[in-house]
Amino acid sequence: MKLRSLKNRAQFDRVFLEGTFAVKDALVCYCRRNNGAGTRIGISLSRRVGNAVRRNRLRRWIREIVREESVVLTPGWDVVFLVRAPGEMNFASLRKQVLYLLKNRRLLEDTG
Numbered sequence: 001m002k003l004r005s006l007k008n009r010a011q012f013d014r015v016f017l018e019g020t021f022a023v024k025d026a027l028v029c030y031c032r033r034n035n036g037a038g039t040r041i042g043i044s045l046s047r048r049v050g051n052a053v054r055r056n057r058l059r060r061w062i063r064e065i066v067r068e069e070s071v072v073l074t075p076g077w078d079v080v081f082l083v084r085a086p087g088e089m090n091f092a093s094l095r096k097q098v099l100y101l102l103k104n105r106r107l108l109e110d111t112g
Helices: 009-018 052-068 091-104
Strands: 019-024 027-033 042-044 077-083
Touching: 009 027, 009 042, 009 077, 019 091, 027 091, 042 052, 052 077, 052 091, 077 091
Parallel strands: 042 077
Antiparallel strands: 019 027, 027 077
């Protein structure tokens, strides 16, 4: 399933200013209700995280984790993941952090 994404600075700023957030280790998740039916995802990383290869790898991993969970993702939200300087992070630890934050913000539907 193709994920919808936040495209411009104004969309990101709206989530940062009007949304709520949760923090887990090197990851911050900002969430805000949107008027649409779908959930949109944004990912923000600074240069402190690493070089371009490392930043793009982390973006791809986060997108993949959210895509895998998109079946049970609650519709109608804008979500921004802000990655702080993570040190050494692998896919498994990043997955745990992303899923923890999505559950904490109640963005994963209960599957029974």
